[in-house]
């Protein structure tokens with residue numbers, strides 16, 4: 001079982017889009033996959049079509065409070081081999097409530113230990129911040145995928161994220177690896193995309209996925225239908241890119 | 257003096273782009289304007305070309321800790337009539353440190369009171385979260401601009417943001433008004449943009465700015481040159497849209 005956090009404090013870079021569609025692409029290869037929505041915005045939850053009322057009953061906040069076990073909170077995603085631990089706005093309270101708790105950074109890690117052996121991959125969709133929820137995800141994870149929008153501000157934030165990763169590695173999770181930087185919303189028609197892609201490959205040689213996710217409107221349309229793009233429009237370039245990403249990822253860790 | 261928060265917990269919707277370019281457009285009308293970067297990502301700070309070393313010395317965190325007064329921390333932006341109170345990654349610590357403080361939600365409001373009379377507009381660029389920094393901005397502000405990317409997830413988050421605004425209005429800042437919802441990154445070629453724009457205008461009748469900001473690559477290029485788009489490419493559609501937004505805003509509040 002490999003737990004992968006999908007994190008970047010820069011907002012709107014494609015974290016949720018990567019969690020849902022990489023998850024669906026791994027499931028398509030019949031690798032049992034769990035998505036954990038660690039963001040109080042609950043976009044992974046709504047992007048898979050789960051009703052808000054259902055998410056109010058079964059969500060990560062209930063596990064963090066100890067009112068239910070993770071195994072009882074997981075729901076179907078509508079895609080074979082892909083399951084979901086939903087989020088809900090209640091999770092906003094967790095950031096403040098967790099501050100006082102003992103071993104507050106290891107709560108998610110302990111919760112996921114209950115699941116060992118049931119899944120081949122667990123993907124953690126993180127909120128756009130470096131607060132306690134993201135720290136919990138980075139402490140629970142074996143590795144980290146960093147979606148990076150091919151634009152200026154996204155590049156700026158990378159140094160800060162890598163500092164936080166080093167802090168986590170030194171103090172909480174010595175085994176945390178960087179699975180890779182994933183270039184997203186790449187638009188070959190603009191100079192800015194090309195510039196950022198070149199700079200990232202230069203500075204992070206060896207850490208950048210070969211697969212690049214292009215800007216593709218089908219990726220933005222799919223969540224309004226409550227489906228991954230692989231189900232919504234299997235022939236789209238968005239689908240094919242995430243399938244290629246799953247192939248590259250599995251190729252590295254070795255599928256069963 | 258009118259203090260306007262630019263907030264939306266959804267990431268990447270154009271908060272920073274609106275703060276910098278609306279600020280520059282107001283300054284172009286010779287209305288003295290201050291930008292306050294309330295986001296630890298410090299994108300407004302880097303988008304105006306301020307070096308990280310300069311921002312380390314002069315930033316909002318120093319004012320929050322009380323080691324310097326706001327008046328001594330404000331710097332030039334490079335644009336006439338536009339000044340900046342920078343941010344720095346140190347501000348990440350403020351969220352946890354402020355939790356224990358008395359009247360922790362009113363700290364920014366008190367700091368900005370020192371400035372009354374020097375500026376016609378103060379714009380607060382918020383981080384992508386509803387934590388203590390955004391709560392401080394909403395408590396200090398007279399009104400709120402909500403940039404809304406014309407996509408599904410951005411629309412989802414609106415209800416949660418309006419709940420938080422009501423909480424702030426009932427408990428901390430009874431005068432907080434909604435200046436308006438600003439549609440951003442509108443792409444007339446895609447159905448999703450049109451769908452979201454129509455839904456927002458239906459549900460929030462009377463609150464949506466007439467000015468719509470189209471997707472325009474010059475807006476994404478300008479920050480890598482450390483300039484607002486109005487300086488980087490004055491004839492671009494991005495520049496003209498933010499100038500139109502400033503005109504619409506000033507028309508409502510009445511310029512001096």
Ligand SMILES: Nc1ncnc2c1ncn2[C@@H]1O[C@H](COP(=O)(O)OP(=O)(O)OP(=O)(O)O)[C@@H](O)[C@H]1O
Nearest residue numbers: 011012013014015016017128214215216220267407
């Ligand atoms: N490759 C792509 N092409 C086109 N649109 C995309 C692509 N990837 C993501 N999007 C759209 O861009 C927006 C931002 O993506 P997404 O919400 O996945 O980012 P995020 O990093 O999870 O945001 P947040 O920081 O708020 O959690 C969404 O509306 C999404 O549908």
Ligand SMILES: Nc1ncnc2c1ncn2[C@@H]1O[C@H](COP(=O)(O)OP(=O)(O)OP(=O)(O)O)[C@@H](O)[C@H]1O
Nearest residue numbers: 011151267268269270271272273384470471472476
């Ligand atoms: N109208 C537009 N057309 C094209 N690109 C845009 C537009 N508005 C913003 N951008 C670009 O989109 C990205 C996201 O915008 P921006 O960083 O301003 O959003 P934000 O809401 O401040 O993000 P965060 O949630 O991380 O603070 C940036 O790279 C920016 O340059």
Ligand SMILES: [Mg+2]
Nearest residue numbers: 015016039043
């Ligand atoms: Mg997300």
Ligand SMILES: [Mg+2]
Nearest residue numbers: 271272295299
């Ligand atoms: Mg911003």
